[in-house]
Amino acid sequence: MNTFGRYLKVTTFGESHGPMMGAVLDGLPANLPIVPVVIAAELARRRPAGDAVSTSRIEPDEFQIVSGLVDGRTTGSPLTILIPNVAQNSHEYQDIADIFRPGHGDLGWYHKYGTMPGPGGGRLSGRETVARVAAGAIVKNILKEQGITIFGYTKQIGAICAEDYQREFIEQNPYRLPDRAAARQAEKLIADLRAAGDTIGGQVVIMAENVPAGWGSPIFDKLDATIGQAMFSIGAVKGVLFGDGLSLATMRGSESNDQMGPAGPLTNHAGGIVGGLSNGAPIVVTLLVKAPPSIALTQKTINTKGNPGEITIKGRHDCCLCPRIIPVAEAMLALTLFDAFLERKSA
Amino acid sequence: MNTFGRYLKVTTFGESHGPMMGAVLDGLPANLPIVPVVIAAELARRRPAGDAVSTSRIEPDEFQIVSGLVDGRTTGSPLTILIPNVAQNSHEYQDIADIFRPGHGDLGWYHKYGTMPGPGGGRLSGRETVARVAAGAIVKNILKEQGITIFGYTKQIGAICAEDYQREFIEQNPYRLPDRAAARQAEKLIADLRAAGDTIGGQVVIMAENVPAGWGSPIFDKLDATIGQAMFSIGAVKGVLFGDGLSLATMRGSESNDQMGPAGPLTNHAGGIVGGLSNGAPIVVTLLVKAPPSIALTQKTINTKGNPGEITIKGRHDCCLCPRIIPVAEAMLALTLFDAFLERKSA
Amino acid sequence: MNTFGRYLKVTTFGESHGPMMGAVLDGLPANLPIVPVVIAAELARRRPAGDAVSTSRIEPDEFQIVSGLVDGRTTGSPLTILIPNVAQNSHEYQDIADIFRPGHGDLGWYHKYGTMPGPGGGRLSGRETVARVAAGAIVKNILKEQGITIFGYTKQIGAICAEDYQREFIEQNPYRLPDRAAARQAEKLIADLRAAGDTIGGQVVIMAENVPAGWGSPIFDKLDATIGQAMFSIGAVKGVLFGDGLSLATMRGSESNDQMGPAGPLTNHAGGIVGGLSNGAPIVVTLLVKAPPSIALTQKTINTKGNPGEITIKGRHDCCLCPRIIPVAEAMLALTLFDAFLERKSA
Amino acid sequence: MNTFGRYLKVTTFGESHGPMMGAVLDGLPANLPIVPVVIAAELARRRPAGDAVSTSRIEPDEFQIVSGLVDGRTTGSPLTILIPNVAQNSHEYQDIADIFRPGHGDLGWYHKYGTMPGPGGGRLSGRETVARVAAGAIVKNILKEQGITIFGYTKQIGAICAEDYQREFIEQNPYRLPDRAAARQAEKLIADLRAAGDTIGGQVVIMAENVPAGWGSPIFDKLDATIGQAMFSIGAVKGVLFGDGLSLATMRGSESNDQMGPAGPLTNHAGGIVGGLSNGAPIVVTLLVKAPPSIALTQKTINTKGNPGEITIKGRHDCCLCPRIIPVAEAMLALTLFDAFLERKSA
Numbered sequence A, B, C, D: 001m002n003t004f005g006r007y008l009k010v011t012t013f014g015e016s017h018g019p020m021m022g023a024v025l026d027g028l029p030a031n032l033p034i035v036p037v038v039i040a041a042e043l044a045r046r047r048p049a050g051d052a053v054s055t056s057r058i059e060p061d062e063f064q065i066v067s068g069l070v071d072g073r074t075t076g077s078p079l080t081i082l083i084p085n086v087a088q089n090s091h092e093y094q095d096i097a098d099i100f101r102p103g104h105g106d107l108g109w110y111h112k113y114g115t116m117p118g119p120g121g122g123r124l125s126g127r128e129t130v131a132r133v134a135a136g137a138i139v140k141n142i143l144k145e146q147g148i149t150i151f152g153y154t155k156q157i158g159a160i161c162a163e164d165y166q167r168e169f170i171e172q173n174p175y176r177l178p179d180r181a182a183a184r185q186a187e188k189l190i191a192d193l194r195a196a197g198d199t200i201g202g203q204v205v206i207m208a209e210n211v212p213a214g215w216g217s218p219i220f221d222k223l224d225a226t227i228g229q230a231m232f233s234i235g236a237v238k239g240v241l242f243g244d245g246l247s248l249a250t251m252r253g254s255e256s257n258d259q260m261g262p263a264g265p266l267t268n269h270a271g272g273i274v275g276g277l278s279n280g281a282p283i284v285v286t287l288l289v290k291a292p293p294s295i296a297l298t299q300k301t302i303n304t305k306g307n308p309g310e311i312t313i314k315g316r317h318d319c320c321l322c323p324r325i326i327p328v329a330e331a332m333l334a335l336t337l338f339d340a341f342l343e344r345k346s347a
Helices: A036-046 A091-098 A104-113 A120-124 A126-145 A165-170 A180-196 A223-232 A246-251 A322-346 B036-048 B090-094 B106-113 B117-124 B126-145 B165-172 B182-194 B223-232 B244-251 B323-345 C038-046 C088-094 C106-113 C121-125 C126-145 C167-172 C180-196 C223-232 C245-250 C321-347 D036-046 D090-096 D106-114 D119-124 D126-145 D167-172 D181-198 D223-232 D246-251 D323-347
Strands: A009-013 A020-026 A066-067 A079-084 A151-155 A202-209 A237-242 A283-289 A297-301 A307-309 B009-013 B020-026 B065-067 B079-084 B150-157 B200-207 B236-241 B283-289 B299-302 B308-311 C009-013 C020-026 C066-067 C078-086 C147-157 C204-210 C239-240 C284-290 C301-302 C309-312 D009-013 D020-026 D065-067 D080-085 D151-159 D202-209 D236-242 D283-289 D297-300 D308-311
Touching: A009 A126, A009 C009, A009 C020, A020 A126, A020 C009, A036 A126, A036 C126, A036 D090, A066 C020, A079 A126, A091 D308, A104 A120, A104 B150, A120 A126, A120 D246, A126 A151, A126 A322, A151 A165, A151 A180, A151 A322, A180 D036, A202 A322, A223 A237, A223 A283, A223 A322, A223 B223, A223 B236, A237 B150, A237 B223, A237 B244, A246 B236, A246 B283, A283 A322, A283 B244, A307 D065, A322 C245, A322 D323, B009 B126, B009 D020, B020 B126, B020 D009, B036 B126, B036 B323, B065 D020, B079 B126, B106 B117, B117 B126, B126 B150, B126 B323, B150 B165, B200 B323, B223 B283, B236 B244, B244 D167, B283 B323, B308 D106, B323 C321, C009 C126, C038 C126, C038 C321, C038 D151, C078 C126, C106 C121, C121 C126, C126 C147, C126 C321, C147 C167, C147 C180, C147 C321, C204 C239, C204 C321, C223 C239, C223 C284, C223 D223, C223 D236, C239 C245, C239 D223, C239 D246, C245 D283, C284 D246, D009 D126, D020 D126, D036 D126, D036 D323, D080 D126, D106 D119, D119 D126, D126 D151, D126 D323, D151 D167, D151 D181, D151 D323, D202 D323, D223 D236, D223 D283, D223 D323, D236 D246, D283 D323
Parallel strands: none
Antiparallel strands: A009 A020, A020 A079, A066 A079, A151 A202, A202 A283, A237 A283, A237 B236, A297 A307, B009 B020, B020 B079, B065 B079, B150 B200, B200 B283, B236 B283, B299 B308, C009 C020, C020 C078, C066 C078, C147 C204, C204 C284, C239 C284, C239 D236, C301 C309, D009 D020, D020 D080, D065 D080, D151 D202, D202 D283, D236 D283, D297 D308
16 A cells, blocks of 8 residues: 555645645644644655756645644644646657556556556656655655664665765765775766666665663564665665674674663664664665666566567666665655654554 | 455454464465365475474474364365464463563563563564464475475575585485585584574575466565565565575676576576566575574663663574474465465466 | 445545545446536535534535546445645644533543543544445445435424425525425524523434335344334434334334335335334435534533533534435435345345 | 454353363463452342343353463463353244344344354354453453543433432442432332333443543544444444533534643543543443343244244343443443553553
8 A cells, every 4th residue: 555654644646647746644743843844855856957867857846735834833633745747748658558667667566456467667656755744854854853864875886885984975966876996986987877878786874873772562563664764665675684784694693683781782783773772873774775666777577468579768767766765765664763753642 | 464465365363372373364265275284294395304403492393173174185265273272381481471572572571562462472472373374284395386495595594605515415404405514514514603602693594486477566565575575574584585595696697687588587586576577487595594583691781661771581492493484485485475466267 | 443344345534624535335336427617516416505503614625536437437346535634723622632522422432442532523423424425325326226215304403393395495495494484484593592602402304215125134133123223323313213204113013014006115214214124115214313512502511631611612503403314314324235135246 | 153352352252051161361460460269250230130120041150261370460462261152942932943133133043054053143242251351351341540530320220210429329220220209219110021021221321530642543543433342243233422422413613622721631521532532531431222122022033044023032121221231331332442452551
């Protein structure tokens, strides 16, 4: 379904080439401040920057809040955000209307619904995430007022890994890399890929600082389980790792256990979540991001009749999703944590 | 909460040292065959084998189905399985009743509920998974009758990686490794760790073959998202990766896209799920399993009053969770896929 | 929360004096036809007719479907309907902004949310039901294509009871009475009440014909239980009765049991639902509708500070809710039945 | 499904002639006291008293709490209650195994599940409510500690109406009538019905005192809507009315509005709920209870093959459900109010 969350239910709607995208947030407590400029700022972070790494479809994302808001504060009723689509171009998709694009969900969609997802990928489009970012911006800001900071950065693009960590540099480069040298390498890599009509994968890290201990649940709704669902609900995320990630496979218990002192855990190998519950250490989650599947190279595929053929995808698409996925993943982490916060209140 | 699934709702209950564990399955269609011997076999696969790798607490797991079953078939009403606990030994836990065990959820639990989880970890114990395996065995068998096969194996224990793949060997060694040489290495590693009072992490692979295309949902309930939640709901799982996993970070779109022919995808880099929907290829998910946190070595920690101290955990615990986590993960995958199957029927 | 249904989830949003009302329908199967003129017709049935019985706030209800629809058919993605508000007049409410209106939910709202519901009752306004009627019109039409007919009529207004039953007359008079003589009496009663600044209660009957046997569930989600929730979710409904209603209190089992023959139940005392499951007979539900609480007479009340005072409500409001509640109740019955239909498909 | 509640989820299981009935309560806050003797007392109130009005199947209802309880207090984990069945007698049902009993849900069950519900009505049996009463007893007691009192009485049995109201007399007579004269009349009526092999309907009133204002929700989960669902989920309830009930149909707004003073509502025509939210006045709900359908008289019916025939139901069944439905309805009201209480905490 199209709803996320159990206490704060966020429902998104809209297709890539329809008139608008939108989100309904049901379960926001009353009297919380909504700051439109903060929402706009997050939407701007998600928006392609006009550089080589991202798509050239740039939407203004001029949103409107049409319910649930009075005098800048929530009312307790559903808050609805509408974000018009203005820059869609369906002509690019006419030639491939019945052909399954490799790496996209077209084939699965067709088997499930009996139709193609429509121009621009319809509901499957990354455009859908604009509604998540708008919804996430609201709760991210509320959490921020409680002292909880959520942010992310690119750890790896292809073979280029961030070795240095300059936090203030993250938002100063189009790759959201925290490493100046890596950013220079990435610029060249992206240019080469653009020229080749190809794309590249990578990894991003998303963090939440100052989450109190005891958020989450011990069994099926473990905090890492709900964060896991949230992250895998973002297209192109093919892996989710907490804390030290793959290194944990080769670590002994005596190495990977986070021993504790009066001030909290002495290490953070677990990434802030143990037994499904936050332990007060920063939540650290790494996302494995596959290369964008829309490439200019010719690929083998089939159409809805099962006939084989080839496809060449036109238009300019994202070359690497890492930088643009960060605000989306931050939004999903914010929504997940806010839900855990409301759950704590009711228990 | 303690319920998993949206169409088939599985609720588990019970504490490690309480009288019994149990599961209620609500949403099973009527007239499906239940085969007790199949449930018993799955419980046996989860049970410690009396070897070095696993805990020496061995429960007979003699289950009873007390509702929802008539003449060996489901009735459409909730099916309840009770599994008595008989081998618990609470004395081992008396000395550490108010001390947070590193690597366990004790601290988070205490912050959430205001009490300690109780002897043997109470509800946080791995014993809880016996109810999942029983529930999963039922649907795994129903899926099997539809031709869907679910199985798993250990890919890595510490630095030991399975290089060979002998499928029939998996269930013939206590590590569930598909590689005879690796199993021999593992035997030595486990013996050394036992001697040292330490434990080790690893990786397992879980697969589902013959899942039809079009299962799952395109947005928040993507099939990989619900599988992700299912897998992270298993204690000790700190990472979930689909298909080629980490390799996808360095792959180009032209490499990672699964091109298609009339017979299906030509490759399976994506692990059987694209755009949140199955594509007909085998579902392949890799789990990163941390080392069991109960170690015999002395560790720094604090108690419920915040006072620092040390803890040494007595008793024999699992030395590596990989082999025993496999039937649990298979059960969770079965429950997730069965839910997706029911969702397809209603749509 | 603001969502109804378990398989088809309908979320409504919007406040009486906000820019628009809306509904998101998530869970509609793909490829169902949506007929805008049918939606418009249902909205017209709900709209005040400009006569004495109803409010004089008349909205054009020019709706827009902004997602989930391609070429007149559902896509399987959330279908969103927006209905602008254009005729609101907040000035009427300025004098009573902090005074609890008797018979309205203002006091409860203030205790729950810490604020007043806002001009026109905000989210508490009957205007909210326009979104339900739009959503219900869609599924009512789909059910109609399956042969299931849903309709309603006014059974009683104050002391005036429908004695005659002319089905075709129902939609020909502003009271939706099936009895010409009663309609003439009602005209006079309403005129008198208008002159007195007062309002009146009544009863309506809602029916669904040709619902197959076996819809519903046997325990908490009994079909009468979900219909009951649906009906009580309509403001002003203070009673819900199935079949013979109050007469059942004095009937013996030998009288109230519906005996059966090969063609179905021989009587319909139960109103089409037995044991929480439909039995193939028409579903018959009677709603007790209280008098509209907005009256021109002076009433004692308190304000948000707890200070006593008086209130006189200006503007023209509905004089009797029976006729306008019928399309709303039909919509809620349609949504409930459609949910039961989808549940049957998944089981 | 078999789960009630959104914050406190109560799942019941078990069939009339199976080994046991049970309930899992998930969502109980930690550290609440559980008093077994209170649960036993409520089960005793539901148990047939060995008099003429009720069935002669008397179960000891010796329950066991097998999870979620430590040292007499909740742990925050699911609390499971098991109640063995010991007095079932399936022989009585062998002759009618494939015949639809009029007034029971057999026909609907058969259409839904493809099988008969089983001996004693299986899951459809009134025996199912024992699990509700056990679960309700827990939260009823917690609410009582908050000052909220829930109780009920019989208002009418057949044509016999309670004219007097002696609260202390309610639990002193087998009919739970608050009127000594009416109880004497009822005794004679029941004796006559027993002799005739027939049964009778009636009405009961359920009340909750001291519910704070502001519980409930304004739209679909109105407090009256969730109470309505709860009450209609009890077999034999065919009508639910709040406050003044049917009288509201003929009342003017100036009569039915509850005007307010500083101490609260000046009247309680609405039954304590306005706009879906509690207003601080006692919650008053009247249930219309149909006659028990199991009668000794011969009735026309069909079997699973659609062939017509007759049925005569053996054994002793309840003659009027009013007295025994009261503790069940109190339990359902308690569960509904507790859910609303938890919802208030999270908002």
